[in-house]
Amino acid sequence: MDILSVENWDLGLEMPLYIAGPCSVETPGQLDQTVAALVNEGVKVIRGGVWKPRTRPNSFEGVGSKALPWIKEVKDKYKVKFAIEVASPIHVEEALKFGIDIFWIGARSTVNPFTVQEIANSLKGIDIPVLIKNPVNADLALWIGALERFHHAGIKKLGAIHRGFSNFNDKTYRNSPMWQIPLGLKTYFPEIPLLNDPSHICGRRDLIPQIAQTALDLNFDGLMIESHIDPDNAWSDAAQQLIPLDLGQLLRTLKTRKVDVDNPLLQSQLDLIREQIDDVDRELLEILSRRMSLVEKAGEYKKLNNVAVFQMERWKKVFETRPEWAEALRLNPDFARDLFQLIHTESIKKQTEVQERNEQPKIR
Template structure:
């Protein structure tokens, strides 16, 4: 994993695929027909989009779903690139895809979530990219695994790709009742913290799965200083052959982009900076107090573990856990804390509590064996 720290990453504005900030890549989930592609791109260009995305090969969850029209779309794309003077990005999932995309002058590749989860597939693509100079974006794996995401980026980088970036498209979570893929913002933020020179785009289309949520997720990405967005847009979204519910028309997309509030990264006002520093000092103090309280809880858990050990009682007590799991979110609600946040917090606390008590039980077994 250390090799990733030596990434020689180009800044996004040196990729020569558009000078807008944030970078917007938009286009249909799938390239369906020459007419659909032409009308969609014409609308996007009219709304300021200079980099188009379009699915040629579509990896689908179940068989017999529309899997893209395939390589027959590539001549249509080449013609559109020349007609509207735009750059074009497509997803590649095999060396064959890479070969055909190069043949028709595709400008940018992305590796999808179903591919980045498989190191063998990523390595095959990496090997096919050796000796070329093209921007490559890597979507996060389907499952929330930062190491796997970094590993995919490493493989592409080690193939000689320097114009490298990441796409945050959310993570599979069957418990999520709002999003198609949970944003789980802490994972891309951790990636951005570790590798600040790595451009990261947000994919609100695949996070949301429905168009009414797109604006809020796109704005959150901007608030978190993401480098851009990759969004699905179709001239007639309701008639799209794939992912109809999450696509918007070029006109709607243009209004959404125009309405995004792009915040400053640097603080220029010294008075504001001083006030912010004071608030941060208070946060630091609260964090110290919070950790002290957590430490006290851990000591109490260890004490409970010792008692269970002496009395030969099982670690996990389902009734006790149910009581904790039901009561703490209610306590948090009374303190104006988010219910889901408190629930997730206590799941982490419970995992650590079990771990501590397991250590105590293992120590007992070791002592008895002696």
């Protein structure tokens, strides 16, 4: 993809790119006070929800188009850039009238290719940055597809926002980070600016610093963080918004990492460690190969004795013991659980293939 870097968006932006502001634009006073406080903390790009897609009806869905003149007023007053979510061509048309600088496509829109295409078509010939949030569910293909649709529409100022993924098993985060997915996106399209949205991942303001720093450690290009002048009384997502003072303190304490190593001695040590990692990875694959050979033997035995491939007691034992073993080895038990979920799924597949071998009816 021929994508322009953030520095070439003609908005005077710096890296890393920090975007902050309230979940929702509520009143002229709330917006003005929040923006004034954020500018005082050095924020140059403000975010604010105008139209809010909600899961259930009768929830607060944003104040709508009447917020756009308020945004134009604070843009002129404080000399800031402004980003909002758009979910339809009508939103695009209304927002452009008031000089909105950056659009983002929300997670609920990204899941629908028809919606994405309609918005992309409405932006043909318009030179404006568009940021695409990942879909609610962990589907990299949908995310890539949305980016491609906007790129095909001629958008070169294109970026992605990682806001986490729905996961009912996650008891810590509102949306699980699942870092491997945004890193997968970056592998496919290294030129696309990638921001992290710790507010929607965490759902709680006390967790935001850790996720924000992790994103920068993983070489993300910036952050989008929700900030409100009075978050406890916010009309939406109160628990995940920071006061501007706390946001400023967070941004000042975050550390950015160098991508390249310019010290020859350090590079030599890093290369040595990586060689050792490669050796261990080969050993891991050899062990997995041996395990799958044993799995096939078990499958043959079950076939000879007319035993079902899937056995619940064995399944339960694997998922009870492996996290315990991992914890004893000072490994993350959740990582072990996820790993053996994959291994067990592949094992079932192998044994099913054994059961089906030479048992397909011959068709004359």
